[in-house]
Amino acid sequence: MSDIRVGTSSWADRLLLASGWYPREANTPAGRLAYYADRFNLVEVDTTYYALPSVETAAAWVDRTPPGFRFNVKAFSLFTGHPTAISALPRDLRPGGDPDGRVRRRDLPEPTYEQLWERFRAVLEPIAAAGKLGVVLLQFPPWLGYGEAAKRRIIEVARRCRPLRVAVEFRHGSWFDGDNARYTVGFLARNDLSMVCVDMPQGHASSVPPVLLATADPAVVRFHGHSPAWGGRDKQEKFRYAYADGELARWADRLREFARETDELHVLMNNCCGDQAQRDASRLAALLRRDRHRPGTDRLTLTPAGS
Known part of the structure; x- marks a missing residue:
């Protein structure tokens, strides 16, 4: 039996908190995650892309969500x-030089890079131990084009995540x-490796077609929307898109x-502008629940929140 899980690509970004989607009483990190997890059974953690949280923070996420999340x-x-x-x-792993600068892997000593991976895996451990880790999402940059060197790079990064499940999103x-x-x-x-299917604007160098093929479990579909500002630098405008009922x-x-x-199929709304992702995810989940009662859908299960 196939499980379909629906969620969003964030639960605590600044625009969502300012949107009014959370009720006034959900005014703490614990309260907000509990409120979210009462409505959806899946979420994408994007904060780990920007910085490594503490192991204690990851353990708190586990504690604030129901079994099966x-x-x-x-x-x-x-x-x-x-x-x-x-x-x-992390402060103790920062290289010298301009504190406002940027680094790539080649700029760091190998022991530092290895330590970063060790700390990232430590963050994943309490989530995986609780049976709540879906996939580690590898979202590669728009300049990583097709080629054998790129494939070797993907395998090397995925190897460091094993035995956890890994999904790959291309942006070229x-x-x-x-x-x-x-x-x-x-x-x-x-x-x-799970191939991430993306629904996104076409006609850009970063555009990939929405190919629905399962290369591993779980399958993952992410919805970026179709904002005409996709090619711009304003992140808010890039994801400002509301899916129509027909879509x-x-x-x-x-x-x-x-x-x-x-x-298992993971469906994530990433049109994170205000509370649009949450609203569209709720509408899509409602359509899928309704579809369960149509002829020929008896083998499909939309896993309810909290299961």
Whole structure:
């Protein structure tokens, strides 16, 4: 039986907190996560991309969510090849020089890089031990194009996450150009890596098509929206998009069929502008719940929050 989990790519970003989605009484980190987890059974942790939280913080996330809840955790930016602010590194691992500068892996001594990985895995440990870790999300930069060197890099990063489940999101169209598409799918399947399907604006160098194929469990679909400002630098405008009823209905049909190819499907709204992601995720979940009662959907389960 295929489980479909629906959630959003954040539960505590500044714009969401200011939107009024949380009731006044949910005024603490614990209260907000509990409120979120009462409505959704999946969330993506994006704070780990920007900095490494403490192990105690990760353990608190586990304690504030019900059994069966899932966290998909985004890998630290340095691991996936993004220039990373020095200030994002733990104080004792920061290199000398400009404190406002940025670093890449090549700028750090090997022992420092290894220590960063050790601390990241320590953050994942309490989540995994509780059975609440979905996948580690490797979101690679827009300049990582298709090629053998890039594949080796992906395998090396994924190896450091094992035995945990790993999902890969590409942001360069060359991975799906022509014959590359089938080679990309085969590469991920052979290495037991979940291919992240993204719904996003097309026509940009970072655009990839919304390919619904299960290369490993769980399958992951992320919705970025279709903002006309996608190519700009304003992050808020880049994700300012509300899915229309018809769009969500069509996606519900596609997701229901896709869920037959995998044991578990993770669906995440990433149009995080105010509370739009939460509202669209709620609407999509309601459509999928309704679809359970349609003919031919008896093998699909929309896992309820708290299970």
